[in-house]
Amino acid sequence: MNSDPAQTDFPVIQRVRHELRRRSLDVRTVSRLTPHMIRITLTGTDLADFTSASPDDHIKIFVPDADGSIARRDYTPRRYDTQAGELLLDFVDHPGGPAASWAQTVRPGDRLNIGGPKGSQVITGAIGHWLLIGDETALPAIGRRVEELSPDTPVTTVVAVPGPEDEQNFETLSHHIAHWIHRSLEHADDACGILARLENLEMPENTFIWVAAEAGVAKAIKQYFLQERHIPAQWIKASGYWVKGVSDASVKDVGAGA
Ligand SMILES: Cc1cc2nc3c(=O)[nH]c(=O)nc-3n(C[C@H](O)[C@H](O)[C@H](O)COP(=O)(O)OP(=O)(O)OC[C@H]3O[C@@H](n4cnc5c(N)ncnc54)[C@H](O)[C@@H]3O)c2cc1C
Incomplete structure (x- = not known):
């Protein structure tokens, strides 16, 4: 850890x-x-x-x-x-x-x-493993990162989409483990499915956690890692890519507050 x-x-x-x-x-x-x-x-x-x-x-x-x-x-x-x-x-x-x-x-x-x-925000450092978490809006960034990783940096993804046919395959040289959560678009502001999957997820040394999802979901995920898994904030980047019920809204850094 x-x-x-x-x-x-x-x-x-x-x-x-x-x-x-x-x-x-x-x-x-x-x-x-x-x-x-x-x-x-x-x-x-x-x-x-x-x-x-x-x-x-x-x-x-x-x-x-x-x-x-x-x-x-x-x-x-x-x-x-x-x-x-x-x-x-x-x-x-x-x-x-x-x-x-x-x-x-x-x-x-x-x-x-x-x-x-x-x-651009280029993330560098001694990152031994990437954990990329998000919803449909994060899939373009997640797919791109998975595809661009070198073979020596493994990556785990946890992504919520409406159903199995919304899952995507990414071609990568890296070792990639994909977890998919299914929930409807109407429930895209519900973090429960993702949080349940994170419960038993192994966190190898030097894991960088990148999160992008509906703002409330991104915040719940960040709080989980800070409070339950005691991950230092420097190892987490979490953004709200949209806000349920609000047009043209995003939250660059969902912060750590309750
Ligand atoms: C850095 C960044 C990168 C992004 N990259 C992508 C990307 O590559 N592809 C992508 O699809 N989105 C991406 N998004 C999210 C996208 O900008 C928002 O979803 C945006 O609100 C969509 O605009 P709109 O005009 O369709 O809806 P808006 O006019 O903004 O919103 C109208 C209504 O739709 C709801 N809504 C907005 N987005 C969603 C959604 N995804 N699911 C369900 N309801 C929604 C809003 O809450 C609002 O009630 C990104 C956001 C950020 C901040």
Whole structure:
């Protein structure tokens, strides 16, 4: 366990700034990755100098809102190839919200304006094992991290999705153990399933815990590790990627308070 308070070689979250750029892209393909996930391939010469230094980076997408204004929402660059001029985004297909509605109705040939990433948080240090926990919205970042890991760093994932057909396979050189929790989208703010799975989960030395989910769920998970497993906060990064019942809401660091 990495709960020794004397331990000083904590991982470091290094903030890298990128020049903030807006890009105008074409939708090349729209496909249904799983029942609740829509994959959109974007293309364009604007992607020539696109950069994303960390799997949990985000871009802003600009989509029409119901009142005619432009809504901005955060999405993860799931995969990108600057030479091919291609960027993949995965959208959770949830009811309500301009971003989800855009993804449900967009067609090849449509355009999308994006901004960023304006920064990356690169996690470095003596990480011996990754534990990645989240819901559907975290799957793009989790998938990307699992795929980008080297063979010498094992990874465990614990992800809540509506059903078995929403599970995803990731190709990786790393040793990957995947745990899937099933609950409906309406119950995506219920942390119980994930917390129950964490109860007996082994925590090898120097495990870095990364969490992204509905804000209340992310907070419950962080509190569990701090209070029940006595993991130092430096080994945990937990974000609320959305807030149940609130539009355009996220919580960068869900904090440790009760
Ligand atoms: C750093 C970061 C990276 C992200 N990456 C991704 C990503 O790659 N793919 C992705 O799909 N999402 C991602 N998200 C989450 C996404 O930004 C939010 O889900 C966003 O609220 C969706 O916008 P919307 O316009 O569809 O809905 P909003 O207008 O924001 O919300 C409308 C209603 O829908 C609810 N809602 C929002 N999201 C969900 C959901 N996932 N399930 C059920 N109800 C929901 C809200 O609570 C609200 O009641 C990310 C968020 C952050 C902070």
